Amino acid sequence: MNVLIIEDERPGAERLASMLQAIDPAIQVCGMIESVEEGVEWFKHNHPPALVFMDIELSDGNCFQLLKRINPACGIIFTTSYNEFALEAFNYNSIAYLTKPIRKDDLKKSIEKFKGFKELFEQKTSVYQQLLPDLYKRDRFLVKRGQKYLPVLMEEVSYFYSEGKIVFLVCWQGIKYVLDYALDDLEGMIDPRQFYRANRAFIIHVKSVISFENDVNSRLRVSVQPSIDREIYVSKEKAADFKEWMGR
Template identity: 40%
Template sequence: MQLMNILIIEDEYPAAERLQRLLQELPESTEVVEVLDSVESAIKWFDQNPAPDLILSDIQLSDGLSFEIYENTLVKAPIVFTTSYDEYAIKAFKVKSIDYLLKPVKLSELSQAIQKYTQWKQEFSETDHIYKLEQLLDNLQHTGRQHKKRFLVKKGEQLLPLNEDEIAYFYTENELVFLYTYEGRKYVLDYTLEQLEQMLSPAKFFRINRQYILHLEAIEQIHNYFSSRYKLQIRPVPPGEIIVSKGKAKSFRMWLES
């Protein structure tokens, strides 16, 4: 039986360890070539290594969503997504030749995904796969789900509704997430940046690094920065420098042009 090379992209150590253990229990002969835990490390890995036979990829990583990897790199391998999303959200990922597994991953489901890969390999060419991956990314970007347009924030003893276009950016510091308005007001939210990234309209908001999600209209100036990054001037003036991370730079440019 031919050895199947598998790349795991997963930032939770227990989940990555579980996948490796389950792979060892399958009848197919598999080898994990690498375990990566971030968008940045995955992009670098694909630039320096040949494509694996199959990718097992988490969706939420330490520095963003794994879709950024496939938007910034030509990936010549089928992908099985692993996720904690509920059944409604996961419908966006149903594309031929690409499967998904809900966490915690079960041995029977992983086995079915491997069998689906085997069938894909027999029926589809590399060109077919790239086209279907593009379909997936397009589907993810244009899914019919409703994006969050208002936030209810606490102002003293009152609750204040804020429209999405009143929000300049979201920022995290000391494990707290703040919402900043264009008027310079700041409010604490109960959401994480990862949760906000899924709620907000991708046409209006972009996560530029681990700390910030910006509204398009908040950006006043863009400057080239070292290591292929960008330094931004935004309003209102933030607590620190606003730097677009290297792993986000290409998708940031695409977002600005879209």
């Protein structure tokens, strides 16, 4: 599980990171941010983490100035010395409001609370996907080749991938087209029974997977067809989910 720490005092951020690792070694701190402006830039260029630990007072303002600008799609645990902001904090995706000095037991309970919410949400999402398969209406994409526009049916798609800010659709024959959609947008247009978001750069069709194997740090390395000169990895956190999806 990736977490981001937004805290203007570096020793406090490092202490929190150490406590998180002691509570759950699977937690990965993907960044430590000290200011509102640094936070805005981070969210512009990075996929939202699962969870953010956020101090109220930052080096150039307070966290609510940041939240009003980015509205992150992730859970937030506030870690602060101030009690008076608790009500305002719950206007956002607040999981817990922990006052400093943070006690390990309180931190552990807040993480367990977040995991419980996440599990419940994923169960409900899975049920809705099974009961309402017709929600996934996209059955083709319109692509451009030269001056011509061509329809590409979903059954022709092997995988999607991003390279910088460009997203490509790759057909079974190896032909690829540029799409005017981000991968995040595509996830809402395709059938999750057929396609899987392997990582930030790839969405792959179940039939495109030739094989996969364990790699370092318990990641999975996936081989697809048609082949591509890039490594495709599924993270340790998603490995069990990926195997379950492949075995359906």
